[in-house]
Amino acid sequence: MRGSWFLPAASFLGFAFLYIPILSLIIYSFNDSQLVTVWGGFSTRWYGELLNDAQILGAAWISLKVGVLSATIATVIGTLAAFVLTRFGRFRGRLLMTGMVTAPLVMPEVLIGLSLLLLFVSMELALGWPSERGMVTVVIAHSTFCAAYVAVIAQSRLRDMDDSLEEAARDLGAGPVRVFFDITLPVIAPALVSGWLLAFTLSLDDLVIASFVSGPGASTLPMVIFSKVRLGVSPDVNALATLIILIVAVAVSVAGWVLYRQSKRG
Amino acid sequence: MSSQAQPAVAADLRPWTDPDATPFISVKGVSKRFGTFTAVSDVSLDIYRGEVFCLLGGSGCGKTTLLRMLAGFESPTEGKILIDGKDMANVPADRRPTNMMFQSYALFPHMSVEKNVAYGLLREGKSKPEAMDRVAQMLKLVKLEPYAKRKPHQLSGGQRQRVALARALVKQPKVLLLDEPLGALDKKLREETQFELIRIQETLGVTFIVVTHDQEEAMTLATRIGVMTEGEIRQIGEPREIYESPNSRFVADFIGSVNLFEGTVASLNGAQAVVDTADLGPVTTTAPEGVSVGQTVTLAIRPERFALTRAAPAEGTPNTCRAMVRDMGYGGHISSYRLKLGNGRIVSATQSNRLRDEDPIMWDEEISITFPPPVVRVLTR
Ligand SMILES: Nc1ncnc2c1ncn2[C@@H]1O[C@H](COP(=O)(O)OP(=O)(O)OP(=O)(O)O)[C@@H](O)[C@H]1O
């Protein structure tokens, strides 16, 4: 039978293709040698060196702040958009709005970055704000495209949610705002947690959009890594990448676990 | 039916028989359209304080939609709804004197049983200790005290249903709307809960409007039943009235089982009429008002109303004919028969098994069936 060995072998090759580069990166982050391609024994010196690299630490700190801020803003905006789209029935322009909310998911990042850059530049000319490109503009840019992801997750959760829960709360004497905070929000909270985590990792990973809208003194971690790699891969980049992989893996697993637990509970 | 068992002034317990009584809920010419589809069409209803009113009808006939309009989740396209004399048109769901028990129960999944039940009281501005007191009483009433701290997903279907009931009742609404409250329960639990519902209803004196598609349930629970189909109410009456005096073929056929025979009125003598039928020959019966000679009518006879005998009845007995037993099913307390008449028409009949050592009528016997004039109901619609 073909099935007996073909499927396991194919999936092994597939996973190997995906994960061997990452695995080798992790292994070489513990390489003692200066040369990236030569194994010189086990060591954690590159991790230690990272801690002394002010540029990288600064960029990491900026990335973290940008990630937390934009994930939070994106979660608020995305949830509100999803709520309007699922709960306000049919209103004029609903279809258009649905399309527009999800467009950033399929739009090339270069386009998003470029259009936001043009927006910020013309806003600066017309309104005098944002007066220069930096962390604020990166946060704004990340919030907008991450909000699309959060909106999609929240929307599907809101659609699955039994409408009669909200009606029951109304029936028991709660006004519409109370119902949103007492019932809707807690019920969809797990989806929002995983939406937040997804937004956070997206923001942490983003290089293209950040390169367009960031300014001097506000380089994010991916921007710093990219500029370092252009000068040749050094082993401390491996160590840094390993740490980022760790953070992203944890965030994605937590998001998945939260969603899974919720789907099991109904 | 429960209220009829109690000794009191009849008109007090059956206010709908009193033309001067003021209804508690008035539904006046209410229609609801979704786009071009009419879900509820020109329904008018009066419901009195303390009633258990059952809306009975097949799937999709508009029962839930009517209930949702009473609760305030849907607004009527036409007509108006008055509760306790007040027009409900601009009153949102959270300000209405109604509480609803949902078809899906709609328990808040993130709150414990206790918090679910307390939610309505807290929204009303009750203090926490006071609310918790009432919640404890309510949980005792529905026998859920040991489960107060559990979440809904840790309960069985029957327990969830009781939480939903407790949550809707704890605010002591003037009107409780129940959408298929017993739908998810097995037969035994269902019967127990029916009596429980009646007990609670009598203890608290709340007006119940119950939606169901189970006619037995409607018969047991209701003071009155409204039979619905395709968004219309076809007949409103006490269970006995609906069963014994259906106003149309539809209602007769919908409630219980019935044999229907087509015929034409051959002669009229005061209220007494003779109807010629192809199946049963001439049938003597009491005609409703407004029937004329030559009119086509339908005769309705319930299966349990036929008397089956081996011997032919005495000469001159009206409404009798011969039949062959085609099928017989022994059901313990009753036996059901399928009988073939002279012209090949099959009718169903049931006999209650009152004696233990009866010699029952069996397959392929030729017997006489008799249906005295009062058991025959003449339908003109
Ligand atoms: N929001 C809506 N939009 C369009 N049509 C609707 C809507 N709600 C109900 N309907 C239609 O109205 C009709 C009556 O629905 P309703 O829910 O009142 O039926 P029901 O009598 O409660 O049936 P069931 O016994 O199956 O619960 C159905 O044909 C349904 O498809």
Ligand SMILES: [Mg+2]
């Ligand atoms: Mg329904």
